[in-house]
Amino acid sequence: MALRARIVLWAGEGRRRKDIAELAGVSARTVDRTRTRYAEGGVAGLVERKRGGGKEQVPPQTRGRVIALTRMTPPPESGLSHWSTRTLADYLKRREGIKVSFHYVARIWREENLKPHRSGTFKLSKDPAFAEKVADIVGLYLDPPGGAVVLSVDEKTQVQALDRTQPVLPVAFAATEKRTHDYVRHGITNLFAALNIATGEGVGECKPNRNGANFLAFLKKAVEAAEQYFSRLAQPREQVPQDTAGAWTSGPEGSTRARPTIDSAVLAVLAPGEPMALADIYAGVAGVRPGTKNNNIRSSLDRLRRVGRVERAGVFRQGLYRIADPEKAGPAHN
Incomplete structure (x- = not known):
């Protein structure tokens, strides 16, 4: 210009x-x-004008036919289970007289986000009460009862414990990490893992054998870890750290900053029996624990509400929170 x-x-x-x-x-x-x-x-x-591009060499009907065939199972006479760019272009040429290159088919697939090579799995349950059971399990995740410990447990069995015959060569200039192709077997192990839905903490343990006794022992360990967390959370309000100023304190090892946990800070800000707006809670926690993000405060409120320490207040029970009645809390927090 x-x-x-x-x-x-x-x-x-x-x-x-x-x-x-x-x-x-x-x-x-x-x-x-x-x-x-x-x-x-x-x-x-x-002002610079938009320059016109070249004319479309392939009519839109051909593009639509490529998309339609891609979204359907290949015909039985083709002997194919999935389309590829070359087989689809060859089928159009032989059966319908449409001549396109496999590069054109690949470009359409990229533009339309088509992935005909992918496949999935499904499972049909014969249990007549399957829907009710799914609703119960999903309900535990979405709205667990107060004082309950909800664990998401899974296992990885027969994990091969392998070791390379030589140490791994680290990454060097112009050379990738290298390891030997042969290895030595050291048997197998079984991994048990559990995720606490309320706290987000994970517990894992490896056992040499997979049996009912080991699995039950692991479940007891996971529940004990959750109960220890809840017992710390259920301390009386007087024992909650009141480091509202976040000041530096001098100790025998030097100066340190005492920072309460987010849950403790939220409980310290909330006034007993008096509902507080979410904005006031944000401001209060920011003074007790500087640098805490609002998303973390919301997660802490939801976590405390699940365990019965905090409850919603107000007409529509939205936006206002207060300390819950101790008699309404679950048995795990008394």
């Missing part, structure tokens, strides 16, 4: 078309075209 503006200014000074073309380094036709555009549209006519 700057070059076109210079051409118009030079033309306004009365310079010849030949001289303007030499100064701008363009042809005489470009000078004439620029002056015409300025005469017709003014300064707006000098």
